[in-house]
Amino acid sequence: LAKTTQPISMDSYEGQEVNITCSHNNIATNDYITWYQQFPSQGPRFIIQGYKTKVTNEVASLFIPADRKSSTLSLPRVSLSDTAVYYCLVGDFGSNDYKLSFGAGTTVTVRA
């Protein structure tokens, strides 16, 4: 599994855009990038997944540069309820690469 590095914490205010960058320098050709969100006292929840360029859904956008050595999760106009831990994972989910390593994630705190 490709090792990922992301900031430990980020603070923001309601209505702002939050961008979390994850580094994955040794990403493999078949690897995809996936982000999960975990609220206190809950299990993680899938947010978004991508391979290259940009992916957008109703929750977030994922930007992946051409070299794929990093990715940025963008949360538009955050609210207090977006306070959570965000995990970046890289892996070839089409293989038996099931040992997902969630790491410590990035704790995002949104303030009023």
Next chain:
Amino acid sequence: GAGVSQSPSNKVTEKGKDVELRCDPISGHTALYWYRQRLGQGLEFLIYFQGNSAPDKSGLPSDRFSAERTGESVSTLTIQRTQQEDSAVYLCASSGPPLGALDTQYFGPGTRLTVL
């Protein structure tokens, strides 16, 4: 079911006792995963089932930990002779038949284990 369920939601036990944690995955999901999350930390992979088989048990922290799955459905994680360092939230996740890169894991709410 509609989602992954786990029971009990909370378990307090005394050091040295055995505990069983149960996971009911989403119906039809062939893959099932167990993770451990200590307070303020990320998730630690424990074991993975494909159907009723666990191809790799190397994530289990010691031989006091074991898991089984029956009927390609319910899974039980058993911890024998619990120790205080076993205190954590134990999370279960399931995913459908391999969909290539779109194999999303769906997590249950976890079981919070406290060993006194």
